[in-house]
Amino acid sequence: MKQILLIATGGTIASKYTEHGLAPQISAEEIISYIPTAKEFCQIDTVAPFNLDSTNIDPSHWLLLAELIEKKYEYYDGFVICHGTDTMAYTAAALSYLIQNNRKPVVITGAQKPIDLAITDARSNLLDSLRFAADDRAHGVVIVFGGKVIAGTRAKKIRSKSYNAFSSINYPDIASIHDKRIIFYIDDKEQTMRPLKFGHAMNSRIFLLKLVPGMNGSILDALINDYDGVIIESFGVGGLPNYGDNSFYNAIERWMKAGKFLVMATQVTHEGSDMSVYQVGKELKERFPVFESYDMTLEATVTKMMWALAKTKEQEAFEKLFYQTINHDILFR
């Protein structure tokens, strides 16, 4: 029988109603007591490294989870992480960069309702996750939620309340799960052929700047001491405004001179960036060594930049890391 390590980290799935609002309180053992049928197909051990609403999860927790999985890797066939949904897509993307060429499944799941309620998505999500983690065909970091299996780098929380909270962006679902049946749409064995690699560092000095009409580019100057890289979430396929004062171009010149990194992304959820299309994007790319997210999700862009800038501060080396396809994260270039 497959051996699964269930890693409980908190989230709504493990929450109870308190006078201060929902807060994680349910232990890992209590969580598995709600899904007794899992015993028919796997044997579960549990560990609870922290118990947090995922709003409180930061890069140090991603490193802790990767380290825990690295230590236990040889002892288990698969890993299921119970996690809050709010930052689940960030954790899934971060773990995709921290655990590469992963031949075992690392499944992240959670719920919109606590597992101790009579009506909840928690039990089906957890059962689906364990079933997937126990499947011979499964590998890599994925989110299992609402019957979908989504690559860890492609997930986005698109609904704040409904059960079908996650979507795979610019990429098909890896598989779907209905009752006991798992149907694979993508079967990528290539990842599992390369040597397994664990990462041990993330650079959190990354800022995300969401462009709004009328913004002055000098805002970048305020970031220059505290950040190594900025992602500008611009409009459409990507570009920067010039309101006649050159404020963005001048600020970017100072940003680049200081040896900082700039990635252009888009506020549009689907289809990604392509700065070569319009003058407002093309000119910027011709003048400065800026990178772009293309079809990567924002969560993947942020965490990939954190991972890559922990490895290098050199443009060419960064470019190689940033545009390399990892766990299905980028196709378009």
Ligand SMILES: NC(=O)C[C@H](N)C(=O)O
């Ligand atoms: N559904 C959830 O899990 C939301 C919760 N606030 C969390 O992310 O921890």
